[in-house]
Amino acid sequence: MERQQVVLHMNHGMGDNSYAHNSIIQKRVMREAKGIVEESMMRLYTIIPIHCFKVADLGCSSGPNALQLVSNVIDIVNTTTSNLNLKPPVFQFFLNDLFGNDFNSIFKSLPQFSEIIEEKKGHKCGACFINATPGTFYKSLFPNNFLHFVHSSFSLHWLSQAPKELGNEENVHLTSTTPPAMHEAYLEQFRKDFKLFLKLRSQELVAKGGMVLTLIGMDKSQKTHDIRTAWSLIGTILNDMVLENLIEAIKLECFDLPLYDPTIEEAKEVIEDEGSFTLQRLESVTLDWSTNIKEVVDDDNNNKLDLNTKAEFTTKFIRAALEPLLKAKFGEEIMDELFVRYKNKIVQLIMGVKILEFPTLIISLIKKV
Numbered sequence: 001m002e003r004q005q006v007v008l009h010m011n012h013g014m015g016d017n018s019y020a021h022n023s024i025i026q027k028r029v030m031r032e033a034k035g036i037v038e039e040s041m042m043r044l045y046t047i048i049p050i051h052c053f054k055v056a057d058l059g060c061s062s063g064p065n066a067l068q069l070v071s072n073v074i075d076i077v078n079t080t081t082s083n084l085n086l087k088p089p090v091f092q093f094f095l096n097d098l099f100g101n102d103f104n105s106i107f108k109s110l111p112q113f114s115e116i117i118e119e120k121k122g123h124k125c126g127a128c129f130i131n132a133t134p135g136t137f138y139k140s141l142f143p144n145n146f147l148h149f150v151h152s153s154f155s156l157h158w159l160s161q162a163p164k165e166l167g168n169e170e171n172v173h174l175t176s177t178t179p180p181a182m183h184e185a186y187l188e189q190f191r192k193d194f195k196l197f198l199k200l201r202s203q204e205l206v207a208k209g210g211m212v213l214t215l216i217g218m219d220k221s222q223k224t225h226d227i228r229t230a231w232s233l234i235g236t237i238l239n240d241m242v243l244e245n246l247i248e249a250i251k252l253e254c255f256d257l258p259l260y261d262p263t264i265e266e267a268k269e270v271i272e273d274e275g276s277f278t279l280q281r282l283e284s285v286t287l288d289w290s291t292n293i294k295e296v297v298d299d300d301n302n303n304k305l306d307l308n309t310k311a312e313f314t315t316k317f318i319r320a321a322l323e324p325l326l327k328a329k330f331g332e333e334i335m336d337e338l339f340v341r342y343k344n345k346i347v348q349l350i351m352g353v354k355i356l357e358f359p360t361l362i363i364s365l366i367k368k369v
């Protein structure tokens, strides 16, 4: 089994650095895509008779977002069936993530979640069965012609592995000084992974089944700093720590982040080349690095959030996602120091440039018959 499939997960639990407490940006992305999920489901519901509605959320992670899709789907389907004067279906949800995901914390939150759903819907809601499906979404996860709807939010920028190309020793991702071959190798890995993902899902979905995906994207014309700056700053700091003998050079030389942020054109090309899906929508929304920060910070100063607060927020957003991978490679003992330095770099970045944004791609697909 690939080591990454075991090591990769978001920070567990409910602590200060946990994904559960630092996934507000991802929550906003789900909110941005909700209208498109709604559109896809209403279409599906009016063309396929469904008694048991089977839905998979791939890369669900843990924390409040893990059950957000379940809640949204129940809302949407109940409203649709009620408008069409149909009986609500039974729901079967499959929550997928890698083996190291904190599935236990999701399970523990289920009794309270079920109470809320029952209170909200009363007897109008069909029975709802929630299952966990651990494993990589770059392999088969379900029987053929099984699912009606697939959702994956903020997960597909994770590659199955970083490219094995040499020549990026002092960095952990793509920067302006990275050799062109490395840029090409990352793009090639994305093409290969995304194409495989589409092929597998097309086998698992019923004909005309729907799929909505969101992932971090890239806008080459954008003049502001994109998410690659946030990823590559990790490399700058690790390199400083090598020079100070705090970590071994060899560890940095053979480490690259398995992440890729495609442009709209790159994503579209793979969808067309793979050929199993009709593209309904491919949109990009631009989000600020401190999107939704006010949900977690008291804002007495009327929008004048200070530099330190913004840098802390961005640091925790990055730490919650990357720490398990970095810890496995460089050791737990350097994590606090690494992220103190990271926050200082972000402070400098915010002082230097006013705008820190990144695009998120929202893709809606229909399986061809």
Ligand SMILES: C[S@@+](CC[C@H](N)C(=O)[O-])C[C@H]1O[C@@H](n2cnc3c(N)ncnc32)[C@H](O)[C@@H]1O
Pocket (backbone or CB within 6 Å): 008, 009, 010, 023, 026, 027, 030, 058, 059, 060, 061, 062, 065, 066, 096, 097, 098, 101, 135, 136, 137, 138, 152, 153, 154, 155, 158, 159, 160, 321
């Ligand atoms: C940033 S989280 C997004 C979680 C959630 N969907 C949300 O919007 O908050 C990305 C998730 O994708 C998962 N992931 C990455 N690669 C994966 C793979 N190959 N198979 C399944 N899950 C994967 C990670 O473990 C992580 O939990």
